[in-house]
Amino acid sequence: MTTLKYTTPILFFFFLSSRGIGQHKITIATIDAGKIPKEIKYSGxxxxxITWNDRLGENFAVTSETGEFESKAADNGGRDAALYAYHFIRSNNTIEQNWKLYDYVKDCPLDIEASFLTNTLHVTDLDNDGIGEIWVMYKLACTGDVSPSEMKIIRYEGKHKAAMRGESRVKxxxxxxxxxxYTFxxxxxxxPGYFREYAKKMWTKNISL
Structure with a gap:
């Protein structure tokens, strides 16, 4: 069994006025790249x-990016960029992948980007069922001027996925x-509506980044 050295745990405890109650507490610890268990395979x-414990067991979530690279299919100098997110669960000393998220920009001849927004990978338990909801937010762009980037918030609970899609805001x-x-x-x-309210707050906080 791999021994992890964690940084100071982060406690996400969020009160939603629309519900009138607080969400279940989930304590999250960040994992340095060099401390990720060897069973966890990823691209980029x-x-x-991050890691945490809930009713599913010991959980691990990681995000990764390729950065830009030359497109194999392009003959005009186009470039590709991709990003990934993964969820793994340790059960009986075996770590297995629960889901994988993959998104990309392909064959872009302009300025290209596929990146997660800083500090947006986190876990909540807004429905108080003892299973963490995993959130990520990222942007995709292929632009040659000051234009909005495509932006997405993805929420997973177990294997169930929900997506909020739209554009960043630029001056x-x-x-x-x-x-x-944006659209849901x-x-x-x-x-339940409190998931959308939470996503809206997350969107507003990061819309101009």
Whole structure:
């Protein structure tokens, strides 16, 4: 069994006025790239990693990015960039992958980006069921000017995925802005409203980054 050395634990404890109660406490510890268990396989370069315990067991979530690289299919100098997120669970001393997220920009001849927003990988338990909800937020772009980037918030609970998709907000003149809109997918719209409220706050906090 791999022994991990964690940084100071981070406690996510969030009160939602719309519910009138607090969420279940989940204590999260960050993992340095060199301390990630060897059973955890990933592509790209590690952006962040966390671990916590809940009803599913001992959990690990990591995000990684490739950075930009030459597109094999392009003949015009296009480049690709990709990002990944993973969730693993340790059970009976065996670590198994629960889900994998993959997104990308391909064959871009302009400025390209596929990156997670800093400090947006985290875990909540807003429905108080003892199973953590994993959140990530990232942006994708292929632009040659000051334009909004594609932005997404993804929430997983177990293997169930929900997505919020839209654009970042950019200033195009002294008084004008572009972008900032978003939509929820069916999974988000079918879920309790406090999940959407939480996602909106997360979106607003990071919309101009």
């Amino acid at each position: 370069n590690i952006k962040s990693g 195009i003149s002294e008084t004008e802005y572009d972008g900032g809109n 997918d069916k999974a988000f719209n079918d879920a």
